Amino acid sequence: MTNIFAVILAAGQGTRMKSKLYKVLHPVCGKPMVEHVVDNIQTLDVNRIVTIVGHGAEKVKEQLGEKSEYVLQAEQLGTAHAVKQAETILGELEGTTLVVCGDTPLIRTETFKALFEHHQAQNAKATILTAVADNPTGYGRIIRGNNGQVEQIVEQKDASPEQQLVTEINTGTYCFDNKALFDALKLVKNENAQGEYYLPDVIEIMQKQGEIVSAYQCEDFEETLGVNDRVALSQAESIMRNRINEKHMRNGVTIVNPLTTHISVNAIIGRDTVIQPGTIIEGNSIIGEDCVIGPNSHIVNCQIGDRSTVQNSVATNSIVGEDTSVGPFAHLRPDAQLGNNVKIGNFVEVKKSTLGNHSKVSHLSYIGDAEVGSNVNIGCGSITVNYDGKNKFKTVIEDNVFVGCNSNLVAPVKIGAGSFIAAGSTITKEVPEDALAIARARQENKLDYAKKLK
Ligand code: UD1
Numbered sequence: 001m002t003n004i005f006a007v008i009l010a011a012g013q014g015t016r017m018k019s020k021l022y023k024v025l026h027p028v029c030g031k032p033m034v035e036h037v038v039d040n041i042q043t044l045d046v047n048r049i050v051t052i053v054g055h056g057a058e059k060v061k062e063q064l065g066e067k068s069e070y071v072l073q074a075e076q077l078g079t080a081h082a083v084k085q086a087e088t089i090l091g092e093l094e095g096t097t098l099v100v101c102g103d104t105p106l107i108r109t110e111t112f113k114a115l116f117e118h119h120q121a122q123n124a125k126a127t128i129l130t131a132v133a134d135n136p137t138g139y140g141r142i143i144r145g146n147n148g149q150v151e152q153i154v155e156q157k158d159a160s161p162e163q164q165l166v167t168e169i170n171t172g173t174y175c176f177d178n179k180a181l182f183d184a185l186k187l188v189k190n191e192n193a194q195g196e197y198y199l200p201d202v203i204e205i206m207q208k209q210g211e212i213v214s215a216y217q218c219e220d221f222e223e224t225l226g227v228n229d230r231v232a233l234s235q236a237e238s239i240m241r242n243r244i245n246e247k248h249m250r251n252g253v254t255i256v257n258p259l260t261t262h263i264s265v266n267a268i269i270g271r272d273t274v275i276q277p278g279t280i281i282e283g284n285s286i287i288g289e290d291c292v293i294g295p296n297s298h299i300v301n302c303q304i305g306d307r308s309t310v311q312n313s314v315a316t317n318s319i320v321g322e323d324t325s326v327g328p329f330a331h332l333r334p335d336a337q338l339g340n341n342v343k344i345g346n347f348v349e350v351k352k353s354t355l356g357n358h359s360k361v362s363h364l365s366y367i368g369d370a371e372v373g374s375n376v377n378i379g380c381g382s383i384t385v386n387y388d389g390k391n392k393f394k395t396v397i398e399d400n401v402f403v404g405c406n407s408n409l410v411a412p413v414k415i416g417a418g419s420f421i422a423a424g425s426t427i428t429k430e431v432p433e434d435a436l437a438i439a440r441a442r443q444e445n446k447l448d449y450a451k452k453l454k
């Protein structure tokens, strides 16, 4: 088996993005562009992945971590110069090297594989992944000779009006014989419109040396989209979004309106779950079967059990059990953990709290830093008073407790199992098991007094 190496170009600033964030770190469906590239390359089973970093080097390394090795391109003198930096790691090795730009996040593993196989079959020293664009503006053009053989790649800024009419473009992805690549890189000059060392010049160099230079055309231009500005970023997002939504629909998830449904690449959704319009599912969320999510729900890194519903609600880093209903208009903040058959109703906020099976918080309540048992009913407008302005305190509500409406449970406090809190109470002391706690002013009726006020 041939050794396969990959070089990912990720050192540019991305000036056209007009952003504080380095270009290759801009997310597409929740994952930075460069990470899409690295992940797709990784599934190819390559021997080594080397990412060229420069602008935002530390941030890029932090994002990709162990997935790659890194080489610094201290000054961004062009894509050929960028690849050359990998010589210290790859220069002496025999094998085939894939070079991919960090700003083409949509290229699929299958396409890299097909390119590699074509390259092998042609016994080529270099193979370019090309595509045909309706509007090729901005891309390098593939210039072919009379026999159809690739002769050179001309950048937009260097192309003659005639060359600009060519619609076959360089996707920025190539397969090279590793040694031939580093030899040819030594000959690249920067005499062009941008004064940069262009990687595509390697093609002309090899061609003139009489080496086999081939091209593999990707059928779908969309897949090879290069993201240089925010317009292209939104196009990439929409293409990726469609891909993800289609995958889920083919797996048995109903997506009522894919145009308004945003699901991250890593999310997992069970069969017969229905995603209603206006829903965003981010991060590593895992949603069970037969759920109804949305309309208009925003779910970030949550686990949601089978047959649960989350309607018009926001949930972050939380766990929702089975047969549980959340919303409309509920907010699960980080570390909310709901059991099975739980109900979290409208205008309820839950933070860093656990709720046992069959417990209900149906309306207008705040549950924070609490441990709530099973079969607990928390009446409308009840609040765990968890914060004194400096520190947070815990509320423990044991099984089978009934908390009457508009109660304040001033933490730290424990409400014993089976107890009953009278409506309107402000509880500051532990309530023993099975007790009735009333902590409110007694009602006094002054007969006929109202008439005097009129
Ligand atoms: C490049 C190609 C062009 C191709 C297009 C496909 C060159 C000269 N042009 O153009 O033929 O059609 O991609 O999308 O290669 N980078 C570095 N160091 C540098 C310069 C760039 O690491 O010194 C990285 C960038 O971070 C980026 C990638 O290389 O990820 C491509 O650079 P970019 O400036 O976007 O090239 P394009 O103008 O898009």
Ligand code: CA
Binding pocket: 101, 103, 226, 227, 228
């Ligand atoms: Ca680009």
